[in-house]
Each structure stands twice: as C-alpha cells, then as structure tokens.
Amino acid sequence: MANTKMIFFLAIFISIIMANFITKLVAQDSEENKTPLQEFVDMAQELVKQDKIVEAIEIYERIVIATPEDTESRTQLTKLYTRTNQHEKAAQTYSELLETDPNNIEYQDEYVKSLQAVGKVDEALEIAQSYIQTYPEVGMHYVRLAKLYDAEGDEAAAIDTYKKAITFGYNDKNTFLRLAEHYFVNEDMDAAEIALKNAISATTSEWDRERIERQLVNLYRYQGNLEEMFQKTEDEGALTFEMQKQRAQHFRNIGELQKAVKVYKKALEMGNLYQKNEIISNLFNVYSKQDRLDLVLEYFETETSKEIESILRSTIYSSKGITVRFDGDSIRKDLINAYKNQGQLDVLRTHFESKFENNAANPAVIELLAEIYWDTNDYQKTAQAYHLLSKTEPMDRRNIRSFYLAAAAFHRNNQPDMVKTVLNQVDIALASVKQTQDPSFLGALATICLNNEMYDRAIILAENAVTQAENADNNWELKYLYEILAKNYITSKRYEDAFNIYQKMAKNADDRYARERAESEMNKAAKAGNLYEKWIIQHLKLGEETPNDTKHILKLAECYEATDKIKEAVTQYERLTTLEPEITQWYKKIGDLYQKLPQQLPKSIDAYEKAIELDKSSYKLYDLLAKSYIKNAQPLQAEETYRRALDATLIQNEYDSAINSIIRLYPNEGQEDKHIALLEEIRQKFQKMDNSAVLHELLGDLYNKTGNSEKAELNYAKWLKIRKNEVNSSQNVNDLRSFSNTLLDKGLYPETALLFAKRSLFNYPRSSYIYHTTLGRACIANGLYDEALTHFKHALTLISNEHYLDRFWQEVVEANKNANDKERFIQLLNELLKSITLDSFNVSANTHRIIAESYAENGMPEEAEKYLLKTGFVPETAWITLGPFDNKDNVGPYISYIPEESTQIDTTAKFYGKDKLIRWQNLRTTM
Numbered sequence: 001m002a003n004t005k006m007i008f009f010l011a012i013f014i015s016i017i018m019a020n021f022i023t024k025l026v027a028q029d030s031e032e033n034k035t036p037l038q039e040f041v042d043m044a045q046e047l048v049k050q051d052k053i054v055e056a057i058e059i060y061e062r063i064v065i066a067t068p069e070d071t072e073s074r075t076q077l078t079k080l081y082t083r084t085n086q087h088e089k090a091a092q093t094y095s096e097l098l099e100t101d102p103n104n105i106e107y108q109d110e111y112v113k114s115l116q117a118v119g120k121v122d123e124a125l126e127i128a129q130s131y132i133q134t135y136p137e138v139g140m141h142y143v144r145l146a147k148l149y150d151a152e153g154d155e156a157a158a159i160d161t162y163k164k165a166i167t168f169g170y171n172d173k174n175t176f177l178r179l180a181e182h183y184f185v186n187e188d189m190d191a192a193e194i195a196l197k198n199a200i201s202a203t204t205s206e207w208d209r210e211r212i213e214r215q216l217v218n219l220y221r222y223q224g225n226l227e228e229m230f231q232k233t234e235d236e237g238a239l240t241f242e243m244q245k246q247r248a249q250h251f252r253n254i255g256e257l258q259k260a261v262k263v264y265k266k267a268l269e270m271g272n273l274y275q276k277n278e279i280i281s282n283l284f285n286v287y288s289k290q291d292r293l294d295l296v297l298e299y300f301e302t303e304t305s306k307e308i309e310s311i312l313r314s315t316i317y318s319s320k321g322i323t324v325r326f327d328g329d330s331i332r333k334d335l336i337n338a339y340k341n342q343g344q345l346d347v348l349r350t351h352f353e354s355k356f357e358n359n360a361a362n363p364a365v366i367e368l369l370a371e372i373y374w375d376t377n378d379y380q381k382t383a384q385a386y387h388l389l390s391k392t393e394p395m396d397r398r399n400i401r402s403f404y405l406a407a408a409a410f411h412r413n414n415q416p417d418m419v420k421t422v423l424n425q426v427d428i429a430l431a432s433v434k435q436t437q438d439p440s441f442l443g444a445l446a447t448i449c450l451n452n453e454m455y456d457r458a459i460i461l462a463e464n465a466v467t468q469a470e471n472a473d474n475n476w477e478l479k480y481l482y483e484i485l486a487k488n489y490i491t492s493k494r495y496e497d498a499f500n501i502y503q504k505m506a507k508n509a510d511d512r513y514a515r516e517r518a519e520s521e522m523n524k525a526a527k528a529g530n531l532y533e534k535w536i537i538q539h540l541k542l543g544e545e546t547p548n549d550t551k552h553i554l555k556l557a558e559c560y561e562a563t564d565k566i567k568e569a570v571t572q573y574e575r576l577t578t579l580e581p582e583i584t585q586w587y588k589k590i591g592d593l594y595q596k597l598p599q600q601l602p603k604s605i606d607a608y609e610k611a612i613e614l615d616k617s618s619y620k621l622y623d624l625l626a627k628s629y630i631k632n633a634q635p636l637q638a639e640e641t642y643r644r645a646l647d648a649t650l651i652q653n654e655y656d657s658a659i660n661s662i663i664r665l666y667p668n669e670g671q672e673d674k675h676i677a678l679l680e681e682i683r684q685k686f687q688k689m690d691n692s693a694v695l696h697e698l699l700g701d702l703y704n705k706t707g708n709s710e711k712a713e714l715n716y717a718k719w720l721k722i723r724k725n726e727v728n729s730s731q732n733v734n735d736l737r738s739f740s741n742t743l744l745d746k747g748l749y750p751e752t753a754l755l756f757a758k759r760s761l762f763n764y765p766r767s768s769y770i771y772h773t774t775l776g777r778a779c780i781a782n783g784l785y786d787e788a789l790t791h792f793k794h795a796l797t798l799i800s801n802e803h804y805l806d807r808f809w810q811e812v813v814e815a816n817k818n819a820n821d822k823e824r825f826i827q828l829l830n831e832l833l834k835s836i837t838l839d840s841f842n843v844s845a846n847t848h849r850i851i852a853e854s855y856a857e858n859g860m861p862e863e864a865e866k867y868l869l870k871t872g873f874v875p876e877t878a879w880i881t882l883g884p885f886d887n888k889d890n891v892g893p894y895i896s897y898i899p900e901e902s903t904q905i906d907t908t909a910k911f912y913g914k915d916k917l918i919r920w921q922n923l924r925t926t927m
Helices: 002-025 036-049 053-066 071-083 087-100 105-117 121-134 139-151 155-167 173-185 189-202 206-223 226-235 241-253 257-268 273-289 293-304 329-341 345-358 363-375 379-390 397-412 416-432 439-451 455-471 475-491 495-508 512-528 531-545 550-562 566-579 584-595 598-614 619-631 635-646 652-664 672-685 687-691 693-705 709-730 733-746 750-763 769-781 785-797 802-818 822-835 845-857 861-869
Strands: 312-318 321-326 910-912 917-919
Touching: 036 053, 036 071, 053 071, 071 087, 071 105, 087 105, 105 121, 105 139, 121 139, 139 155, 139 173, 139 709, 155 173, 173 189, 173 206, 173 750, 189 206, 206 226, 206 241, 206 750, 226 241, 241 257, 241 273, 257 273, 273 293, 273 312, 273 329, 293 329, 293 345, 312 439, 312 475, 321 329, 321 397, 321 439, 321 475, 329 345, 329 363, 345 363, 363 379, 363 397, 379 397, 379 416, 397 416, 397 439, 439 455, 439 475, 455 475, 475 495, 475 512, 495 512, 495 531, 512 531, 512 550, 531 550, 550 566, 550 584, 566 584, 584 598, 584 619, 598 619, 619 635, 619 652, 635 652, 635 672, 652 672, 652 687, 652 693, 672 687, 672 693, 693 709, 709 733, 709 750, 733 750, 733 769, 733 802, 750 769, 769 785, 769 802, 785 802, 785 822, 802 822, 802 845, 822 845, 845 861
Parallel strands: none
Antiparallel strands: 312 321, 910 917
C-alpha cells in the first residue's frame, strides 16, 4: 500500500510539473480556466480550512518541489510547519526563502523564531545581531533581538535593546507595551506609566487606544491612587471617554452611585452613538439601584423628544438569526428592562398610553408601547401599534421592519386576513424603499418571520437574501443566511431542501464549530424526511448501472451508516477499499463501524492498522486503535500502539496526549514506580520527548510522591524552563495567569508565580477581580501579606455580581495553602473581612461556608462556627441534648420531659434516665 500511495503522489507531482510547463507556454490563465497547479493550491487551501494539516503539507511540499519559484506556496508551507511544531523544517525553508528575498522582514523574523523554537538559541541570537551589524540604525532589528532576550529571560538586555529600537525611530505601540510590562514587573511605575502613554500616542486604532487606556487604569488601581489619577487627568483635560467609563464603573462597584451617575453623564457628552448606548444602559442600571425609575424615565423622554433618525445602527449575527438595530432601539429596550426588573412595567405602560392619547402621532411613543404590548403578550395592541408605526413618514427600512412586526403580531393573535393585508402593503412599500435588497436586512426580516411561524414569507425572504449574497460572493453573510433558510425549510417539512442548504453551509463554513453544526443538522433533516431510505433505493439502482462508481457506493455507505445498518455500511466501505485502496478514510470508517459491533472488535483493529499503514502521521488513528485494544482487554497492545505514535511524525501536544494515555493504562494507586519506569524509558528512547513539558511535569509529580526530592526538582526545573518558553511565546494573558496558578497549586517556584501573576494583571486589558486575586495568592506565597491584602481589596471593588463572590473567597482560602505564616494569614483574613460589609452583598451560604472552613483549618473553631451559623446550618455544638432515656417496659413514651405548653427549657432540670439522673447538656461544654 505504501507503493500505491507513492504512485498516487507521483501522479500529482507529474501533473504539477506539466502544469508549470503549460503555465510558461500559455500566458492566459483566468479563474474560469485554472491550471492544474492552481487546482492543487486550491486543494491544499481547502485541506487547511478543514483542519487537515498533514495532508495539506504533503501537497504543498510537492508543489514547492515542482515550482521552486512559487514563494507564496513555500511561505504557506513554512507556516504549516510552524503550526505543527516542525520548526527544524520551518527554519530550513525560511533560510531558502531568504536566499531569494534577503531583506524580507517577515522571513527574517520567522527564521529567527524557528531557530529559537528548536533550541538553537545561540544561532538565533547570532543571526539577529548580524542584522543589526549590517543595518545598525534600523529599529526593527533591535526589536527582533529584544524579543529573543525576552524569551530567554534576559530582562536587562531586553529592556536595553527595546530602548535602542525606540532610539532608532521604531515607535511601535507593541515596543512601548513590552517596555511598560518590564517596568511594571520591576515596580518602576513612573516609567511604566510613561511607556503606556507613549503606546497610546503610537497607535492610530481606537480599539487599541481604549485597550491601552484600560491598562493604564489598571496600573493606577495597582498603585492605589486610582481616584487621584482620574482627577489629575481630568484637571489636565486628558480624561478620555474610555477613562470616564472606567471611572464611573469604579464608583459603581464601590457603591458610590451618585458619583457614578455624575461621571456617566460626563461620558455621555464625549462618546459616539454606539458608546452612548452602552453608557445609557449602565446609567439606567445605577438609577434602578437607587430606586429612581423617575430619573430613568426623565432621561428617556428628554432624549426621545429630540428627533430620532431612522438609521440602521448595527446588525447582529448569530446561529439564531440576524437582528437589525435602528437609532433609539437600545435606549427603548433599556427603559423597558429597568421597569420590568422592578416589577413596574404596568406603570410604564399606563404612563405612555396617557401620552399617546394626548399625541397619537409621536413615533417614539408608539414604538415603545408596541414593545411593551409585545412583552406582555397583548398581540392585538402590538399589531395595531406596529401597523400604525409602519405608515409614518419618511418610508424607509425601519417602516419595513414595523410592517413585518405588525404582521407577526397579527399572526400570533390569529388574524390571518390582517396578516395578508399587511404583507400586501409591505410588498408595495418595498418597491419605494432603497437598500431593501441588502442580504442582511432581508435575513433580519426572514428571522422575524421564522420566529413567529410565518414560514412561507420567511422562505421567500431568505431565498432572496441567499441569492443576493451568493451573487456578491459574500461568504461571511452566507453562513447565517443558509441557516435561516434551512430552519424555515425544516419547519415547512421541506427536508431535502433543508439538507441541501445545510450541505452548502457546511462547505462554506470557515470554522469547525459551524461545519459540525451544519453536518449534524443535515443528518437530522435527512432522518426527519426519511431521505436516507429514499437515497438507498436511488443509489442501489444507479449502482446497478455503474457498479464501480465510487460516488454512488459512498452515498450508499453513508445512508446505511445513518440508518444504523452497520453491516450493509461496512460492505459498501469495503467495496471502496477495493476500488480506492490508497484512501485512508475508508479503512477508518470500517474501523469505526466495527466498533459498534462488539463481537467484531478484531476486525476494527485490522481496519485501523490498515489506515495507519497508509497514514502514519495521524495521531487520531493511533488513538482509535489503542482504544480498540483497551476495549478488547489488551492493554499491552494499547501501550505498544501509543509507543508507535511517539515514533511517528506528530505535533507536540499529540506526543503529550500519547504519554498521558500510556500512564492512564495503569491507573491504580501505588503504580508510581511503574509510571516512572515507563516515562524514563520513553525519555531515553525518544530524544524529542526531552522537550515535553508534560513528560517532565508527570515525572516531577511522581518523584515527589515517592519522596525522591532530588529527581523531582530536576524534572520540575526542566518543566519550568519549557513552560516558561511556551507561555512567553504565546503572550496570551490567560496562559500567563494559568501558569501562575499552576505553580501556586503545586507549591513551586513562588517568585516565578509572582512574576507571571504580575504580567497577567498588567496585560489583561479589562478590569477583572480574578487577576488581582491570583496576584494576591502569589504575594502570600512570597510572604508579602500587606501587598496581598491590597490586591484582594482591589479584587473586591471589581465584583459587581454576587455570583463571583464565592469564587473570590475560594481563591482567598486556597491562598492559605501557600502561606508559611498561618498566624499572619489569619490576620489578613480578619483585616479583609473588616474592610468590607458582607451584608452589602447578597452573600450565598456557600461563601460563609468557605470562610468557616478557612478558620477551621487554622484551628479557630469559634470563628468557624460564627460563619457556619450564617449558612443556616446548625452545627453539632449548637445543640442541647437530653439522654439517654429509660424506655424499660415501654415507660419512655409516657414520660413528658418537656411539657407541650412550655415556652422555654429549664436547662438545670434533672430527670430519671436509663440508669441515672440525666440533665440537659451542651456539646460545646462536654467535648
């Protein structure tokens, strides 16, 4: 079979060579007349889209051999090498690319990164420095070198080199941000502030500017001078919209609602319409907390007294459909929600019905009433209001939406004649309104119809939208439009049409989630419409006419599989293996199907073995084969399969998965020595595994369990170095915090945990309590209790939702495990509790339980009981008991120890018990 595969790819190779030859002879080449070369490039791109990276690499490798001058394909190949951690190959290919384009900055960067990734740090440093020697005044070359120093932990050299980059004019925002992070970690807050402000000046992107401004706010919060710096910045006239928003949020979180209102109003004077909508929503929320719905209403009426333009402000896309938002939609929704949350929607309704009686021509009043009526299921009045609104001038897309909402309400109110009337009116109106053929707008109308069971009209709209989008080749909109149309087909029981549209959606999908959802819905549609049975008959007949047509055989196999006719499906896939023996997928399918037949597990194993023979670079196949052996009670064969995977060309996380799977084969307690022996053998046999963070972490944990601290320390040290490089390379803020938490959980390298906790806090572009909490834990691990208390207090000011309070206290209690000074930790806990009022939160019983446990663990039962009682649980020590009782000759039931009319217990009273006088006892005093 290996020879068959080679012949197959040789044919591709020859085709590409011929394509190259033809391309040189024939200058004309268009999209309508693609060369074979372009077809193979398209094939490789499609494989990448489907996440079939190994197959894509194979095709690109052959394209590059056939057409070495095709630098685009060579560049794509190197990216795939990097993506699959084949950094040695990536470095070699980038080196070749630099021979043809030596001044290409991207190639230079990636070449140095690839060398670093394979551990050739000295060579990477040498090359990076050589570019500086050649071009000593080009700032970009200094940045490249500084990043290398960063990754290797040479902080001083990194800072110095970033500064040189700026000196030579490389004023990139990311360079300033890297410098700011270094200054922050080293507690040089003045320099960090300057660097952040320089980063703001260096960006032209509003999104980036706001992100960095939030980092600046976090810096001030970290220093404990947030309000002071807000005021100073405002006095200087430099307080931006984003900073005003953060300032208002700060006041809101700490309960200073009047100050929050004042700042939100200032922000409203500064923001654009989109930004204002967010602020209005927050402002209404604060008013509601103050029980000032009158102020919510006053603001709404002031704003809506101004002329509201019928401008489409936003379009929202989701798997549920498309929604359009016009000017005024947001503030109207916020007003209704404010009253609804206070249980006073009827008050709002009465108020605006009165206004409508006085002025029936006010569109803002009509639209608000229409939404209130809809919200209260009064569809008759909803329909009348939207119908009235649809006829207001000028006629535009907003009116068209109102027509459809009116029709939907009439439909819900079971008035088919009015539905027909309104839809006729909208058809006339559509002809006079521009921009109604916009696919997204049509999709939004179709969504309204779909949600209100007006399927026939929804299908017309969605089909029109799909046609428009397909003609415009607008794939981004199409995935949403396809889903809207398919859902309508399903509800109309047009299952085959739905299947075809979901099939288009799957092909068009640009992410795995959307593709898998489409494929799942295809299957549901086919089953609902009994399509598989129909197709089986069709393809059996076609198969008689063309018995070797693989298209019909595959369709038959898929239909049999979908209808759980496993044996029939296997037969068809086996026919495919005869006709196309080089296709791995057929053997995998056979293996999967035999898994459903327990008595056929050996055949499943044979099929997976055949698939691996054809594709030795698929970890999924090794994993399926190993799991088949496990099902067949053959753990040694499963282990051997995972070892074969370790010997194949895979990516690092797949090697790591294989290691974990081998360890899980022997899960019983007391297997540490066996696990160590296995892992040590793997490390010695497979040199590449010495770069596995997972392997070294596992060994560190195992040696730690067996008490071999020396070897545990050696493995943890290797694990730390690899993980630091990985996290530094990703620069992902969640990775930074997660790594810090891992170190804290393991009780390892507290200084490193503190470093990464600081970095994660600095780089997080928003305000979240969890980053301050992690930093607080890291401070405790380093004996910095005062600093920990400060960060925990900061965290509490960022919790506006009681839902997160439990998690916060759980993190605080976890910090106890990292505390070397338990007395100081309890002092911190007491100070933290004194600094807040738990009664100001709707504190759950779980929060009190968590705090109680912390006191209990530190030998403070009285404090523990105080918080335990707040949970509603009555501990044993709170009970007063009486006994043991005398029940000899059944006298016990007739003795009244506590008269029913008693209002209190005489705890000094004594009674005749089983064998002596008994009295009331408090367990606390007798323990």
